Amino acid sequence: MKLPFLFTLAILYLLLRVMTVNAQQPMSNGDYIIRTNSLNTVSESVSDLGYKANPTPTNLGPIISEGVNYKIMTGFENLKTTLSFSVSISSDIIDFGILSPTNPIIRTVDLSTNTQGTYGYSVIVFEDQPLTASSSGIKKTFIPDTTCDKGTCGVETSAVWTNALTYGFGYRCDDLISISCDNSFTQPNFYRHFPDIINNDDPQSIISAEGADNQQARISYKVNTSGNQSKGNYGNTVTYIGIPNF
Amino acid sequence: MANKLKAGILYLFLCLISSLCVAHIVNAASLGLSVNPPITVINVIPPTSTTSQISIQNNGDTQTVFQIQIKPFKAKGENGELEYSREALPIIKDIQILDAGTPVESVTLDPKQEKKLSLNINIPQNITISDYYFSIIFISTNSHSEESNSTINQLGIATNVLLSVGQKEDPEAILQDFSTKVFLEEGPVPFTVRVNNIGNQMITPKGEILIKNMFGQSVGRLSLSDVNILANSIRAIPSDFSDFSHPVAVWKEGFLLGLYSATLSLSLSNDGPTFTRTIHFFAFPLQILIIIVIIAIIAIILKNRFDLYANKDRT
Numbered sequence: 001m002k003l004p005f006l007f008t009l010a011i012l013y014l015l016l017r018v019m020t021v022n023a024q025q026p027m028s029n030g031d032y033i034i035r036t037n038s039l040n041t042v043s044e045s046v047s048d049l050g051y052k053a054n055p056t057p058t059n060l061g062p063i064i065s066e067g068v069n070y071k072i073m074t075g076f077e078n079l080k081t082t083l084s085f086s087v088s089i090s091s092d093i094i095d096f097g098i099l100s101p102t103n104p105i106i107r108t109v110d111l112s113t114n115t116q117g118t119y120g121y122s123v124i125v126f127e128d129q130p131l132t133a134s135s136s137g138i139k140k141t142f143i144p145d146t147t148c149d150k151g152t153c154g155v156e157t158s159a160v161w162t163n164a165l166t167y168g169f170g171y172r173c174d175d176l177i178s179i180s181c182d183n184s185f186t187q188p189n190f191y192r193h194f195p196d197i198i199n200n201d202d203p204q205s206i207i208s209a210e211g212a213d214n215q216q217a218r219i220s221y222k223v224n225t226s227g228n229q230s231k232g233n234y235g236n237t238v239t240y241i242g243i244p245n246f
Numbered sequence: 247m248a249n250k251l252k253a254g255i256l257y258l259f260l261c262l263i264s265s266l267c268v269a270h271i272v273n274a275a276s277l278g279l280s281v282n283p284p285i286t287v288i289n290v291i292p293p294t295s296t297t298s299q300i301s302i303q304n305n306g307d308t309q310t311v312f313q314i315q316i317k318p319f320k321a322k323g324e325n326g327e328l329e330y331s332r333e334a335l336p337i338i339k340d341i342q343i344l345d346a347g348t349p350v351e352s353v354t355l356d357p358k359q360e361k362k363l364s365l366n367i368n369i370p371q372n373i374t375i376s377d378y379y380f381s382i383i384f385i386s387t388n389s390h391s392e393e394s395n396s397t398i399n400q401l402g403i404a405t406n407v408l409l410s411v412g413q414k415e416d417p418e419a420i421l422q423d424f425s426t427k428v429f430l431e432e433g434p435v436p437f438t439v440r441v442n443n444i445g446n447q448m449i450t451p452k453g454e455i456l457i458k459n460m461f462g463q464s465v466g467r468l469s470l471s472d473v474n475i476l477a478n479s480i481r482a483i484p485s486d487f488s489d490f491s492h493p494v495a496v497w498k499e500g501f502l503l504g505l506y507s508a509t510l511s512l513s514l515s516n517d518g519p520t521f522t523r524t525i526h527f528f529a530f531p532l533q534i535l536i537i538i539v540i541i542a543i544i545a546i547i548l549k550n551r552f553d554l555y556a557n558k559d560r561t
Contacts (some may be wrong), residue, residue, distance in 0.1 A: 043377035056356070065298075070289065072288050077471070078471075084282040085281050086305060087279055087403055088306070089278075090279050091275070091276060092276070092386070092399050093397070093399065094396060096396060097394070097395065113279075114280075118284045155291065180490065198526050211487065237399075238400070239385060239400040239402060240399065240402065241385065241404060244278075245327055246328055246379070246474050
């Protein structure tokens with residue numbers, strides 16, 4: 001007697017779930033379709049004693065200008081054209097101080113992005129040369145780019161680097177605020193080295209992410225020298241470039 | 247009086263020395279840059295000349311000189327990322343960045359200063375009809391004295407230009423992939439839409455996916471994002487950009503039951519051609535079914551027990 005009642009309840013539940021209105025989809029029937037993706041109209045403020053509703057006008061892209069022989073569109077479809085694409089780093093110099101053999105030094109710099117006006121973006125990085133001592137009149141010496149503990153990391157692949165007897169210069173990237181550092185950095189103590197322009201390496205992407213507000217990553221530089229490393233002031237230049245997707 | 251004069255001179259001397267010392271201390275400063283627009287799409291029929299604006303702002307702490315570079319690029323992967331090519335841009339001599347009408351190769355900006363530059367492209371009659379994709383990159387040229395072991399960080403920012411030269415050709419593309427999982431227990435449903443642009447010009451297809459249930463009723467309509475697909479490249483087209491690494495069109499329906507059909511309509515341009523392809527998928531909420539079966543079994547057991555006790559009471 002109770003079994004049919006239970007099945008009826010189950011069928012009713014299923015039907016109700018099927019009939020649930022999903023507000024995220026466009027509304028439509030045979031006669032009309034309402035899509036709210038690009039609805040971009042502005043009405044006057046509406047107010048009453050208990051409330052005031054202000055319009056929220058948006059400047060959605062692209063902005064189009066046309067001439068006889070040309071057409072120019074700036075900005076992305078359905079994204080605000082007033083939003084700039086921004087990148088910043090917290091410091092323009094990393095000072096390693098005095099290098100002590102077999103005593104690794106780690107320094108960090110924070111990289112922030114503001115990319116709401118794009119569908120996505122990446123940050124590429126490269127170095128002009130390995131850390132090089134540039135004393136005049138003396139043959140140039142350098143600290144080699146790291147290949148990590150097992151000699152397996154490079155410009156694209158990272159590997160563990162914890163051994164104090166593994167020498168070189170490398171970096172890693174950690175997510176701070178909703179950013180997407182390259183997948184090769186998901187494990188701690190995994191490092192790789194910067195692409196070297198002098199060595200004909202291609203710049204490498206360290207961050208690829210969707211366009212969003214206030215994202216931040218921390219880049220850690222690590223340097224470790226052997227006892228045989230010549231004395232001198234070692235230096236190089238690392239360049240980060242923020243690139244919006246097309 | 248003489249002592250006061252000596253003390254004054256000594257004080258001034260000390261002030262001078264200390265200010266000189268402070269001037270030689272290397273201070274780290276933050277670097278920041280904004281650019282707008284992030285992308286400019288230009289269609290031209292030669293000969294012509296176009297000018298568009300680029301706004302650049304120094305968000306850093308110090309006055310900085312930014313070098314301007316122009317680099318050609320191609321598509322990297324299928325999600326709109328790019329990679330720079332080593333070849334020089336064939337039309338580099340036809341492109342100029344102007345600051346108040348004067349061609350510049352660098353721009354100096356004070357902290358928080360914004361400057362509007364002009365991107366001027368002169369397209370001669372004899373230019374090769376083709377698409378040209380390039381970035382205009384602004385790179386800081388900060389430097390420090392090499393008095394310690396250090397790495398200098400430079401910061402750059404790019405704005406992309408997609409330039410199509412010549413009359414628009416009929417788009418040529420292949421629908422490389424339109425698929426989803428054949429069987430699902432529940433939503434949301436991810437659709438993979440990949441288009442291979444085999445033409446010589448960039449396209450920006452417009453498309454949607456119409457989903458119908460087994461009774462032929464429309465239960466979902468999914469608008470695809472308008473994305474630029476470069477010539478001779480494949481791009482996956484999402485409905486939004488929430489999953490950056492795997493762009494998919496997502497039908498955000500939670501409960502699914504039965505056989506569904508999904509029809510993709512994709513117009514390569516306002517004048518066509520249009521692709522239409524239909525796929526089917528089946529959904530059945532196994533978990534809910536299992537719960538119902540368990541409840542039914544428990545109900546049967548309880549009913550039998552009650553019947554048993556009722557019979558015992560009677561006897």
